[in-house]
Amino acid sequence: MSRKLAVGLIAAALPFTAAAAPESFTIDTYHTFPYFEVVHLGTSVIRGHFQKITGKMVLDTAAKSGTIELAVPTGTLTTGDNDKGSRPRARDEHMRSPDFFNVAEFPTMSYKGKATKFNGDAPAAVEGELTLLGVTKPLTLTMERWKCGPDPRTQGKRYFCGGNATGAFNRSDFGMKFIVGPVSDEVKLWISIEAFRD
Amino acid sequence: MQEMFANPAVQGAVAPFIAGLAVAALLERFRLGGLAVVAAFATAVYFIAGFTFAPLTATRKIILLGLAAPVAGIVIDFAFRPTRFGATLLALAGAAAAAWIFWPVLAQKDWARGLLLGGTAALAAAWTVGFSQTRLAGDGVRAGAAGLALGAGSGAAAILGASLTYGLYGIAVAAGSGAFLLLQMITGKRRHAGATFMLAAAVITILFAAAAMILAQLPWYAVLALALVPVAASLPVPAGAPVWLQAVLLSIYGFVVAGIACALAWQAG
Numbered sequence A: 001m002s003r004k005l006a007v008g009l010i011a012a013a014l015p016f017t018a019a020a021a022p023e024s025f026t027i028d029t030y031h032t033f034p035y036f037e038v039v040h041l042g043t044s045v046i047r048g049h050f051q052k053i054t055g056k057m058v059l060d061t062a063a064k065s066g067t068i069e070l071a072v073p074t075g076t077l078t079t080g081d082n083d084k085g086s087r088p089r090a091r092d093e094h095m096r097s098p099d100f101f102n103v104a105e106f107p108t109m110s111y112k113g114k115a116t117k118f119n120g121d122a123p124a125a126v127e128g129e130l131t132l133l134g135v136t137k138p139l140t141l142t143m144e145r146w147k148c149g150p151d152p153r154t155q156g157k158r159y160f161c162g163g164n165a166t167g168a169f170n171r172s173d174f175g176m177k178f179i180v181g182p183v184s185d186e187v188k189l190w191i192s193i194e195a196f197r198d
Numbered sequence B: 001m002q003e004m005f006a007n008p009a010v011q012g013a014v015a016p017f018i019a020g021l022a023v024a025a026l027l028e029r030f031r032l033g034g035l036a037v038v039a040a041f042a043t044a045v046y047f048i049a050g051f052t053f054a055p056l057t058a059t060r061k062i063i064l065l066g067l068a069a070p071v072a073g074i075v076i077d078f079a080f081r082p083t084r085f086g087a088t089l090l091a092l093a094g095a096a097a098a099a100w101i102f103w104p105v106l107a108q109k110d111w112a113r114g115l116l117l118g119g120t121a122a123l124a125a126a127w128t129v130g131f132s133q134t135r136l137a138g139d140g141v142r143a144g145a146a147g148l149a150l151g152a153g154s155g156a157a158a159i160l161g162a163s164l165t166y167g168l169y170g171i172a173v174a175a176g177s178g179a180f181l182l183l184q185m186i187t188g189k190r191r192h193a194g195a196t197f198m199l200a201a202a203v204i205t206i207l208f209a210a211a212a213m214i215l216a217q218l219p220w221y222a223v224l225a226l227a228l229v230p231v232a233a234s235l236p237v238p239a240g241a242p243v244w245l246q247a248v249l250l251s252i253y254g255f256v257v258a259g260i261a262c263a264l265a266w267q268a269g
Helices: A002-016 A091-096 B008-030 B033-048 B058-079 B084-106 B111-136 B140-160 B164-187 B194-214 B220-226 B243-268
Strands: A023-027 A033-040 A044-050 A054-060 A065-073 A108-119 A122-132 A135-150 A159-170 A186-197
Touching: A065 A122, A108 A135, A122 A159, A135 A186, B008 B033, B008 B164, B033 B058, B033 B140, B033 B164, B033 B194, B058 B084, B058 B194, B084 B111, B084 B194, B111 B140, B111 B194, B111 B220, B140 B164, B140 B194, B140 B220, B140 B243, B164 B194, B164 B243, B194 B220, B220 B243
Parallel strands: none
Antiparallel strands: A023 A054, A023 A186, A033 A044, A033 A186, A054 A065, A065 A108, A108 A122, A122 A135, A135 A159, A159 A186
């Protein structure tokens, strides 16, 4: 009886254990969003996010390695201010202009990284490169709450991983120099990530 | 001090005006007072974006052309006699510059939209450069008034089109042109403008207006309206009127047309 119980427990736990080979994942676009925040006039924190993101991920927990590639259509940016009211333009329109993200000329922002630190089976840090406004610079993301397992929404038929990634960069490094000071140079990133195993 | 230089009003207007005034006063004796425009523009570039040209974006291409225009202008002024053929060649160069700057962006749009925006940019650049060179470059007061109104108009229109950076560059050209004009108003003497002044003022303002249309949200018809500012600056003024009065009248003519362009931009928002 106790042997059957042990076999059952092992079988149930299998999806959570280290995979034997690299597994590829596709980003779940409905639960993956890059958020950003800047300090406005040295006081409040203004947050925004991109409403769409696509990407792929490869994870080999046995070998403690992994890669991630993300592509963000910059035109999907929103800060919650898209009604200009009595102003010339809404903040979201301004953010899409050449003053900030220049979406007409640079419609995509991308990130490519490799997992370099693991906490057990979970990636803890990803070192990679962010390409924004045609400029590529290193960016390290710290991973939190990473977990893999059967997707409860499909009664375990699909296998998925998810967690949060945080990081920060100076926008002026990418040529986004408009009113650095009144709007902070440092941009903090917070990305919710979920991905389904292919 | 650092806080002061971070102020957009200082970056786009005050510092460029001082630089333009100094250059106009110092270089006038060499018939190079028209360099006031590029001095003002370069000052604004220094404070706003810096002289970085990689990657070579549309904005940086315009900055590059804006800085190169007075060099070409000096060659034209000192090595060639002004002719209609020469102005036509400059107009064609203006259209080619617009194509070079905006083609990578226009190629990503559907053909009808790309054709409308690209055609507007090329036409406006060709017209503004060609007409300014033919009708305004030979008269320092008309050229100064045109630069002032083109700069202020393209600056305000760009801000309404959602780009404060382009707005500041336009205002910087207005500040440099204003400095050039102010010196003529104070001394009561017309100064040499030539292609050294007019080419830079026309190229920078109309290309930034076109950029505000293609990369931000300035409507195409506002850009065409801005291209008519040089026509306003060519309208007749009392020949016997003092220089300051002619400068004021011509600037008002230019501001009326620039104001129409801005009203169109505001309504489209």
